[in-house]
Amino acid sequence: MQTTDPQGSVPSDVPEPPPHADEPRKLEARLTDADRVYRAVVSSGAAATLLLITLIGVFLLIGAWPALKEAGFSFLTEKVWTPDGQPPRFGVAAMMFGTFVSAVVAMAITVPVAVCTSLFINEYAPRAVRRSLTSLVDLMAAIPSLIFAIWGLFFLVPALAPIEDWVVAQFGGWLPLAEASATGGSLFNAGLIVACMTIPITTSIIREVLAQAPRHECEGALALGGTRWGMITSVVLPFGKGGIIGGSMLGLGRALGETLAATLILSIAFEIKPRILENGGITVASGIAIEFRDAKEMGLSALMAAGLALFIVTFAINFLAAMVVSRSRSGAST
């Protein structure tokens, strides 16, 4: 593999400025051969990743083009999904709404649970069980999401039904969020199952990062007369902020793209409504999985466009997260 060397270790024709010039001197370092090989391997790995992402984006864009041309701006605002009808009507609004709602529900559950679990394992659990708890969490991260989805469908959702019905009966009258004509196949339940899938991986990352909190700073907090909780809020959590965000974003990435849970749980409905406990909803990923089979020409292109939209959103969120994380101390370790 040939790489061009931007630093130009070959002597250049440009005359060097005299060393006493009153301006910062250009610093160069001659790389050894081993360094050069290493750099070539590493940068070609990075380049391959970038290329792959670009190829996927281009592929989606080409596939989505006919649909985007047909729908125009309404692609972002239209809820209905009948791309193969006459005339075709379709847009990602309902899908995006469902994706966001289920992801927000999932993260609202995942982040506190993951942080508390991590703190418990690291700071409160007896040493004897700490290691087994850690491996248990890591093991859960390896359970296929299909298992969680089936468990959610056949156990968790039926088990929660009485509670959800009670909430609807109590608060439904005046709180739009809790209104529902029927419960079970709701965006909330989909988000709940997604949370089960994202909690293990998020916990695993957050626990790892929080365990890196510098011991001597923790001791400093305790030596001032702080409680363990005081030490956690003044040292461990501020230190781990970047890692918590990073781990949560990884979970969010998974939640946004999670297909199985939404496909199995949701009663399909292309609508936008505040009633998250009510049956009916759709997400981009489950929409693609469900509509794919019967899609004709325009339908396929429209699904590509939906995929492109999800791709862009995921990309943007990860980019934002990376910026936040890189500004924090623990960010480097995520």
Added chain:
Amino acid sequence: MTAPELDHTRPMAPQEAVPGPMGGVLEGVDVSCWFGSRKVLEGVNIKMDAGVVTALIGPSGCGKSTFLRTLNRMHELVPIATLAGSVLLDGHDIYGVGLRLTEVRRRIGMVFQKPNPFPAMTIADNVAAGLKLTGKKVADRDGLIEASLRRAGLWNEVRNRLDAPAGGLSGGQQQRLCIARSLAVSPDVLLMDEPCSALDPTSTRRIEETILELKDQVTIVIVTHNMQQAQRVSQHCAFFLAAENEPGRVIEQGPTDRLFSDPNDPRTADYVNGRFG
């Protein structure tokens, strides 16, 4: 020197954020320490009087830090660590049921070998961190911050950047910030574990000055490797030594002047004259 009787049942009034005229009397009685099954310290008896700076000296690994950490219950943070004996603060066993762990640590502050301010907090927040941690309310927070920084000899250097992050201070300034942070919760005793070992000579001198200024307000116990420092700042001195594969013991203790000019034990003489360690 006799210790004044202090009434420790009285509540802390806000203006008492700057502590009383004298520190507490700390006394280690028959203190022994283990890490796992390994005994690293045996039968240490030292009385650390109020108004006196006590120096703990001795070669590396003889258990000075371990002893210091038993004095404010930091020792037990090491999971395998155990201890025997007792530590009395003004006559009350700090390991007894009468004193709360957090209260013990508030009253017996600690400055560590490596400066450990909270780097993301501002300088002012660092000084006040102990108040938040101990859940104490002070009427005049800014006043307390200024007073604590003044007592630690740092006020003039940081008065214009109290809102800057503490991570930006030099090592010596960070260490004095840690001293200020400890003083802000008005401890009776201040333990210092080689506070200057990571610092340059100027910072070291500043901290020694600070110690001398504080000694009438807070009982100070300092571990040091520097013989000159021990002589400059301390009035009482204890020499620790651990023979090979044996726990550390106090070989000799007494007034610093006497220990350095006329040691009873030949090993003390060898050590203070730099012949080993």
